[in-house]
Amino acid sequence: MLRLENPDNVCYANAGTNALLSSPFVTRFLSSLPNNNVQLNTVRKLARIQPNQITNLTELWGIVAQNTNKDFNQDNRQQDVCEWIEDLQNTIETKLKGDLQKDFSDFFQMESTITYKCYRNHKSQIKEVNQMLRLPLMDEKENHLNSIDAILQDYFQEQRIERNCHTCDSVSALKSQKITTYPQVLVLQYKRFTREEYKIADQIICGTWLKLGTASYKLTGIVVHVGSSMRVGHYYAITCCWETGKAYKLNDAQFPKTLQDNELDEEIKNAYMLVFSKTNEEADVLSDMTIEDPTSPARKKNRQEKESMQSGDEDLLTPEYVPVRGRQRDPDESTSINEIGYAITSQESNFIELVK
Numbered sequence: 001m002l003r004l005e006n007p008d009n010v011c012y013a014n015a016g017t018n019a020l021l022s023s024p025f026v027t028r029f030l031s032s033l034p035n036n037n038v039q040l041n042t043v044r045k046l047a048r049i050q051p052n053q054i055t056n057l058t059e060l061w062g063i064v065a066q067n068t069n070k071d072f073n074q075d076n077r078q079q080d081v082c083e084w085i086e087d088l089q090n091t092i093e094t095k096l097k098g099d100l101q102k103d104f105s106d107f108f109q110m111e112s113t114i115t116y117k118c119y120r121n122h123k124s125q126i127k128e129v130n131q132m133l134r135l136p137l138m139d140e141k142e143n144h145l146n147s148i149d150a151i152l153q154d155y156f157q158e159q160r161i162e163r164n165c166h167t168c169d170s171v172s173a174l175k176s177q178k179i180t181t182y183p184q185v186l187v188l189q190y191k192r193f194t195r196e197e198y199k200i201a202d203q204i205i206c207g208t209w210l211k212l213g214t215a216s217y218k219l220t221g222i223v224v225h226v227g228s229s230m231r232v233g234h235y236y237a238i239t240c241c242w243e244t245g246k247a248y249k250l251n252d253a254q255f256p257k258t259l260q261d262n263e264l265d266e267e268i269k270n271a272y273m274l275v276f277s278k279t280n281e282e283a284d285v286l287s288d289m290t291i292e293d294p295t296s297p298a299r300k301k302n303r304q305e306k307e308s309m310q311s312g313d314e315d316l317l318t319p320e321y322v323p324v325r326g327r328q329r330d331p332d333e334s335t336s337i338n339e340i341g342y343a344i345t346s347q348e349s350n351f352i353e354l355v356k
Ligand SMILES: [Zn+2]
Pocket: 118, 119, 120, 121, 122, 165, 166, 167, 168, 169, 170
């Protein structure tokens, strides 16, 4: 919960940094970084700052600009908060070494297997890694989707696409996506800005809890954009306390405003970005972590467990694997498209469950 001065139109950086640091995983990690790198010390200092103390991102901003070779604010236009978050993540990542670097990037990485299947059932698979989910607000037929539930269902839905089969002459394929590794910190961006940079101001219903496949998430950060297009307007952030669930509006250096439930609901509906943190076993590991020692046994144990889980996941990536829950298909079994469609539909209905 940072109160950040805005000397030079940097509300995008203020809001983005607050949203990213709203995750207890990220803040604990950054505040426990070793004191051996000048640039990382800036990040470490920010993560350790007392609530309500006013500071600014001038130093951090310079480090990110230098690392990404970007001249932010060159033409005094509003920058995209999403771009700032990515640049900040990448900057921190490049300054880290070895296990710490891997730990940090692992927080955000969502790994999926994309399966393409032609009508003769020839399959090919690729692995996809995302640092954040960029979610369209309209479906294929340009219907507006007005809840996170509908948006995620649409995003993960099986779809027919143009694609040449590597074995036969088929030019179309069914594309399906299966998440194999869930991120600890789930960063969602609503694609509110059109190619012409105009804004889709739809209100999107979302709760403070989210279930994605087998993982449960709690909302910790929100970024709201005020204004009619990407290049004008203002950003602010809201953080929800991990322990109490209390929500605070953080608008540059203003005193944080406590939000009532109905006010929080309204802010969520107008959100541009949402940051969720994974609950359950990770939360236990988090409480074992000590601030001073980033190489504590709990962290090492967590890493080893994650690695062994990941190597286990590779079994799922063999071509025989068909992403249908609770049923392993014989690869030679002939499958009609209708049958696949049904299997996926029934899976999808269980797949995304929103807890309000
Ligand atoms: Zn084929």
